Amino acid sequence: MPLLEAKGMGVDFGGLRALSDFEIAIEPNELVGLIGPNGAGKTTAFNLLTGVYAPTEGVILLEGKNIAGKKPYRINNMGIARTFQNIRLFKGLSVIENVKTACHAHMSYGILSGIMRLPKYWREEAAIHKEALELLSVFDMADLADVNAGNLPYGKQRQLEIARALATRPKLLLLDEPAAGMNPSETQLLMDTIQLIRERFGIAILLIEHDMKLVMGICQRMVVLDYGMIIASGKPEEIKNNPRVIEAYLGE
Amino acid sequence: MKKAYAINAGLVLTLFAVITLLFHLGILNRFHNGLILLVCINIILAVSLNLSAGFLGQLVLGHAAFMAVGAYAAAIFSKYITGSEIGLSGTPLLIVALILGGLAAAVAGIIIGVPALRLRGDYIAIITLGFGLIVQSLINYFRTYTGGAQGLLGIPRLTNFNNAYFIVVITVLVLVCLIRSRHGRAMIAIREDEIAAEASGISTVYYKILGFTVSAFFAGVAGGLYAHYLAMLDSRAFGFSYSIELLVIVVLGGLGSFTGAIVAAVVLTLLPEILREFQQYRMLVYAIMLIAMMIFRPKGLMGTYEFSVFGIFDKCKKVFVKFKRKGAQ
Numbered sequence: 001m002p003l004l005e006a007k008g009m010g011v012d013f014g015g016l017r018a019l020s021d022f023e024i025a026i027e028p029n030e031l032v033g034l035i036g037p038n039g040a041g042k043t044t045a046f047n048l049l050t051g052v053y054a055p056t057e058g059v060i061l062l063e064g065k066n067i068a069g070k071k072p073y074r075i076n077n078m079g080i081a082r083t084f085q086n087i088r089l090f091k092g093l094s095v096i097e098n099v100k101t102a103c104h105a106h107m108s109y110g111i112l113s114g115i116m117r118l119p120k121y122w123r124e125e126a127a128i129h130k131e132a133l134e135l136l137s138v139f140d141m142a143d144l145a146d147v148n149a150g151n152l153p154y155g156k157q158r159q160l161e162i163a164r165a166l167a168t169r170p171k172l173l174l175l176d177e178p179a180a181g182m183n184p185s186e187t188q189l190l191m192d193t194i195q196l197i198r199e200r201f202g203i204a205i206l207l208i209e210h211d212m213k214l215v216m217g218i219c220q221r222m223v224v225l226d227y228g229m230i231i232a233s234g235k236p237e238e239i240k241n242n243p244r245v246i247e248a249y250l251g252e
Numbered sequence: 253m254k255k256a257y258a259i260n261a262g263l264v265l266t267l268f269a270v271i272t273l274l275f276h277l278g279i280l281n282r283f284h285n286g287l288i289l290l291v292c293i294n295i296i297l298a299v300s301l302n303l304s305a306g307f308l309g310q311l312v313l314g315h316a317a318f319m320a321v322g323a324y325a326a327a328i329f330s331k332y333i334t335g336s337e338i339g340l341s342g343t344p345l346l347i348v349a350l351i352l353g354g355l356a357a358a359v360a361g362i363i364i365g366v367p368a369l370r371l372r373g374d375y376i377a378i379i380t381l382g383f384g385l386i387v388q389s390l391i392n393y394f395r396t397y398t399g400g401a402q403g404l405l406g407i408p409r410l411t412n413f414n415n416a417y418f419i420v421v422i423t424v425l426v427l428v429c430l431i432r433s434r435h436g437r438a439m440i441a442i443r444e445d446e447i448a449a450e451a452s453g454i455s456t457v458y459y460k461i462l463g464f465t466v467s468a469f470f471a472g473v474a475g476g477l478y479a480h481y482l483a484m485l486d487s488r489a490f491g492f493s494y495s496i497e498l499l500v501i502v503v504l505g506g507l508g509s510f511t512g513a514i515v516a517a518v519v520l521t522l523l524p525e526i527l528r529e530f531q532q533y534r535m536l537v538y539a540i541m542l543i544a545m546m547i548f549r550p551k552g553l554m555g556t557y558e559f560s561v562f563g564i565f566d567k568c569k570k571v572f573v574k575f576k577r578k579g580a581q
Binding site: 092 | 447
């Protein structure tokens with residue numbers, strides 16, 4: 001059974017058909033690329049998968065359970081985490097607080113034990129402090145734990161956003177153009193990090209990226225969108241030579 | 253960690269002892285007593301408003317209305333108890349009345365918070381503004397219970413410095429511990445970025461309503477204290493201008509800083525009294541000070557900084573280490 005399966009997923013915004021008949025199946029620990037020109041509907045697909053919008057038709061199955069139309073935080077609790085195209089960090093908080101905030105759902109002490117600081121509070125807080133530091137050290141950011149997230153350099157902010165998404169302990173991670181605005185060497189570093197995450201945490205990753213050449217290198221499978229429709233899907237080599245993909249990217 | 257608690261408890265008790273001593277020595281008189289009680293009430297209002305406005309990031313324009321709900325609920329209750337056969341009086345009666353007042357305000361908070369906070373955006377500002385006006389009209393309408401425009405008289409005078417001081421301490425303690433738990437982190441995350449908070453697995457609607465309700469609860473407690481300090485209530489006291497005054501205190505102290513809210517509440521409650529000698533220029537000086545403050549410290553007195561005993565130790569240590577290094581060179 002695939003980890004995530006979307007069948008016939010589509011959405012209308014008023015009269016505008018933003019996405020139609022979107023089909024995807026992601027196996028556990030698979031790295032899938034979602035590409036397409038500007039305005040093709042890639043981020044819309046992400047927003048549907050994570051519950052920001054409810055699809056007007058179709059089903060989304062996460063481990064066999066339909067999650068279409070559920071609230072974003074419920075979907076996150078069920079195992080899908082995401083990052084955003086325009087970075088959305090908690091800029092006023094320190095790096096480690098950003099990560100700890102995302103640990104919220106797998107802590108269980110109640111409001112009263114929080115206020116009265118019962119033993120459970122200390123135990124769980126100590127545990128997530130350790131967990132957050134470990135997660136940051138994967139990204140070589142443990143020494144930046146107390147820095148204000150808004151003061152981090154751009155590349156580090158992107159990495160912190162990924163770390164925060166991982167802190168929710170997802171089974172599937174959705175990365176929305178993580179390389180946007182990065183220079184070639186930063187991009188290469190990021191791609192290495194993505195590979196590392198997949199191996200180390202054993203999770204599946206769905207990656208949106210503009211740069212075809214880049215995703216070709218790391219993705220096992222790709223889905224190409226144009227004008228809200230899937231125009232091709234398959235292995236990178238197949239995609240590279242697909243005439244419809246070439247047309248969408250280069251024009252006739 | 254235990255040491256920090258002991259030091260903080262020590263400081264709190266010392267301040268209490270000093271003020272009590274000053275009363276006994278006659279340096280502080282009855283006029284000062286009233287002023288200090290007003291300071292206590294404003295501190296509770298400021299820190300509770302800071303929870304919804306500063307930490308949750310919701311613009312609340314009707315905090316005084318929640319105070320009014322709590323004040324009338326607590327006052328009507330204690331008036332009834334005092335007139336009945338139930339032998340409850342003094343501070344125990346006050347505490348029960350305050351909890352009741354707080355709960356009444358919290359229920360009001362849930363009623364207006366649920367529809368407004370389910371949406372993203374500044375609806376809560378408009379709704380709380382309207383709520384403030386509605387509460388005043390309702391108080392005037394239900395004359396038989398609230399005394400209407402003539403005011404509610406004959407409330408037992410139960411608030412004194414001893415109980416007010418410790419109610420302030422408990423309020424601040426509860427709110428600080430709430431904010432420093434996972435629940436508080438969830439609320440701050442909503443202020444920072446609501447969409448990201450939701451995507452990080454936090455139920456933003458739940459925490460917005462929770463924070464708003466807790467804030468309303470403590471506004472109700474402050475209202476109860478106020479009612480049992482003045483021994484009479486007048487709906488005009490809880491108008492829009494008082495809500496704005498409270499918002500000014502919180503913004504001036506620093507949105508998201510309990511220390512700032514407390515300092516600003518003390519300063520801005522005492523300032524009009526200190527400026528009494530300027531007579532008609534009083535409000536002018538007050539306004540100029542506010543404007544100057546916003547120009548020179550736009551993030552408020554404290555920003556989001558919190559005072560802590562250990563924080564000061566740490567800073568001294570860092571300076572000392574730097575000094576030593578310079579000496580060694």
